Amino acid sequence: MKEKFEIIDDWVGNFWVELFPVLRGLRSTGIVEIPDENVSRFKSYLEENGVAYQHVAVAELNEERRKRGKDLFLNHRHENLFYIGDEARKVRTLVEGDRDNDFFCVGMMLGYPDCCVAAFFKRGTESVDIDCLKRNFSMIAHIPCSPACPRTTEYDYKLRKDKERYLKEIADDRDCL
Ligand SMILES: [Zn+2]
Numbered sequence: 001m002k003e004k005f006e007i008i009d010d011w012v013g014n015f016w017v018e019l020f021p022v023l024r025g026l027r028s029t030g031i032v033e034i035p036d037e038n039v040s041r042f043k044s045y046l047e048e049n050g051v052a053y054q055h056v057a058v059a060e061l062n063e064e065r066r067k068r069g070k071d072l073f074l075n076h077r078h079e080n081l082f083y084i085g086d087e088a089r090k091v092r093t094l095v096e097g098d099r100d101n102d103f104f105c106v107g108m109m110l111g112y113p114d115c116c117v118a119a120f121f122k123r124g125t126e127s128v129d130i131d132c133l134k135r136n137f138s139m140i141a142h143i144p145c146s147p148a149c150p151r152t153t154e155y156d157y158k159l160r161k162d163k164e165r166y167l168k169e170i171a172d173d174r175d176c177l
Pocket of ligand 1: 114117152
C-alpha cells in the first residue's frame with residue numbers, strides 16, 4: 001500500500017472509519033458502501049493505492065443470503081458494497097462471512113473488539129440506542145458494548161491520533177512544495 005493517499009471523504013461517506021484504517025495498516029479489512037455513479041472512480045482509487053477489494057452489489061449479497069436461509073442486509077445507504085483489505089485472501093474470508101451473515105467472522109475480520117461483537121450477538125440492535133453508545137467515539141464503525149467500552153476507547157483514541165498525524169504529514173508535505 002502507498003504511504004501517501006488522497007483523502008476522499010467528500011465522496012466516500014465512511015472514509016475515516018472504514019478506508020483510512022486499512023490504508024494506514026491499523027485494520028486489515030473494511031466494508032465501504034458506494035453509490036452506482038462512483039463505482040468506477042472508487043475502483044481506480046483502490047487499485048492506485050494497492051488495496052485488495054471485492055465489489056458485491058447489495059442485491060447479489062441478499063440473493064446469496066436468501067439461498068442460505070440467512071437474514072437479509074437491509075439498512076444500507078448505497079447499492080454497492082466494497083469489501084476491502086490489505087490482502088485478497090482476507091477480503092474473500094470477509095465476503096464469505098458476510099454472505100453467511102456470520103457476526104463473529106465478520107466482526108473478527110473487521111477487527112472489532114470481542115466484547116462488542118459478543119454484546120451485539122446477544123442483544124441484536126433493535127432495543128439499543130446506537131447513537132448513545134457511539135457518542136464518545138468518532139472513528140469507529142462498530143456498535144460498542146457500552147459508551148465506555150475500554151477496548152473501543154483505546155481503538156478510537158489510536159485512530160484519532162493517527163488521523164491527526166496523517167493530516168499533519170500532508171500539510172507538512174504541502175509546505176515543502
Ligand atoms: Zn466492547
